[in-house]
Amino acid sequence: MADVKAEYLACPIRQVVSRFGDKWSMLVLYMLNTSETGVLRFNELRRQMTDCSQKMLSQTLKNLEQSHLVHREVYPEVPPRVEYSLTDTGKSLMPVLTELIAWGKEHFNEVIEKNIIMD
Amino acid sequence: MADVKAEYLACPIRQVVSRFGDKWSMLVLYMLNTSETGVLRFNELRRQMTDCSQKMLSQTLKNLEQSHLVHREVYPEVPPRVEYSLTDTGKSLMPVLTELIAWGKEHFNEVIEKNIIMD
DNA sequence: TGGGATAGTTACCAAAAAGTAGGAATTAGG
């Protein structure tokens, strides 16, 4: 098991997959990146990702924050205001992510035509 | 729920995540890409990914085949021989994946130093 | 007095993913 740990720490693919290979992380990063001000509040994200539950969104944001990809700024107001934005590390990921999305746009249309995955 | 389907079909991020955002897909693609001949047999992959179970590997390969990213060639011999390689679509993904890996190498070392995720 | 808004957390449950262990099929080789 210690071997597994070493393997994880050494392998950038596993790092990447384990940190934002989940259902919502990339979507959140994308939303933050395309936001005009570069900043989004919790409920603004919720409204844009209607099929992500409140729990999943806050969990996702917490993970991204722990990975230093997203910055969380709390304003001690009532009602509370919390603003999320990309960190510099997060911003540095965006060109790659953008390419991945572009690749998806280019190549999955053809795939989807032959291959229905949802019902 | 039909909306969710439409959203999925329309969103390249979800396409990408749902097709190879899982635990093993990227690793398999990477292995196939870095193989000298561009071809790997089932047990060759197994030996290189010791912590992936037989079941997971064959499931992963099947998914990648269905997404037209991996080609599966069966030779009707005894004992059986099956060779896996990247399709053209799979190959077209590799530059992006390589960049993602490079990004991981560059940026996660610093993150890991501050932030232990495994125990 | 009693919503409403904001940003969560928690407990509970269901579904999906993944691990384990065993079997199947075929033929060559001892």
Added chain:
DNA sequence: CCTAATTCCTACTTTTTGGTAACTATCCCA
């Protein structure tokens, strides 16, 4: 005739993930 090699499949169990609904806290407004 028994074993090894190769590529799986299947049943069973455990672990992880995700969803639902209810709860918290605070202040403003009617």
